Amino acid sequence: MGIKFETARFEAAFGTAEQLPESTTPEVAFAGRSNVGKSSLINKVVRRKALARTSSQPGKTANINFYLVDGIRLVDLPGYGFAKVSGKERQRWADLISGYFDQERSFNLVVALVDIRHDAQKLDVQMLDFLADAELPFVVALTKADKLSRAKADQQAARLAKQFGIPRSQMVVTSAEKGTGIDELRRRIEDACN
Numbered sequence: 356m357g358i359k360f361e362t363a364r365f366e367a368a369f370g371t372a373e374q375l376p377e378s379t380t381p382e383v384a385f386a387g388r389s390n391v392g393k394s395s396l397i398n399k400v401v402r403r404k405a406l407a408r409t410s411s412q413p414g415k416t417a418n419i420n421f422y423l424v425d426g427i428r429l430v431d432l433p434g435y436g437f438a439k440v441s442g443k444e445r446q447r448w449a450d451l452i453s454g455y456f457d458q459e460r461s462f463n464l465v466v467a468l469v470d471i472r473h474d475a476q477k478l479d480v481q482m483l484d485f486l487a488d489a490e491l492p493f494v495v496a497l498t499k500a501d502k503l504s505r506a507k508a509d510q511q512a513a514r515l516a517k518q519f520g521i522p523r524s525q526m527v528v529t530s531a532e533k534g535t536g537i538d539e540l541r542r543r544i545e546d547a548c549n
């Protein structure tokens with residue numbers, strides 16, 4: 356029984372973790388660096404052009420956005436690691452992300468996005484270590500695979516799995532541009548929410 360992804364609709368945006376409503380349905384959260392391709396991937400998963408706003412101005416909004424999909428909440432966490440913001444704004448993002456995970460919620464799956472073109476970066480390692488330590492179920496979506504050849508993408512996926520210390524099977528190679536890995540990601544979400 357599949358999730359009807361195309362029924363996705365925007366539920367609400369929250370500027371502080373305290374504003375978040377009680378967790379009443381399964382939640383699938385998306386986390387990753389600013390500009391990693393989070394909005395593009397969410398749109399692709401729900402087969403919509405612009406449900407989540409893709410931005411040419413990364414890091415502008417520090418909100419948690421909820422989308423409702425067939426009784427499941429997709430949680431768009433604020434992108435981290437955007438360099439050109441004040442320390443105060445950076446702290447607000449950190450508070451939002453940790454505030455979300457500190458709550459009593461139905462964490463069915465975290466999709467952690469990582470750009471496939473780069474070797475493991477400190478902030479991504481921190482995020483994945485945090486998820487593993489908290490024993491949260493997560494899958495790593497390697498984004499923008501269309502920027503590499505198929506062989507190079509496979510090679511880089513294996514390399515990143517080693518660097519992150521996770522099994523290759525916990526990663527999905529994706530491209531929002533080409534549609535690569537999107538069905539696989541939908542399956543992982545369905546499996547986590549059934």
Ligand SMILES: Nc1nc2c(ncn2[C@@H]2O[C@H](COP(=O)(O)OP(=O)(O)O)[C@@H](O)[C@H]2O)c(=O)[nH]1
Pocket residue numbers: 387388389390391392393394395396408409410411413414434498499500501502529530531532533
């Ligand atoms: N080539 C390529 N570019 C992508 C892909 N996904 C996102 N982008 C581009 O990366 C930039 C940031 O994407 P966005 O979805 O807004 O990232 P976010 O900040 O993580 O939400 C935009 O210019 C997108 O067009 C992808 O799969 N392939």
Ligand SMILES: [Mg+2]
Pocket residue numbers: 393394395408409410434
């Ligand atoms: Mg975005």
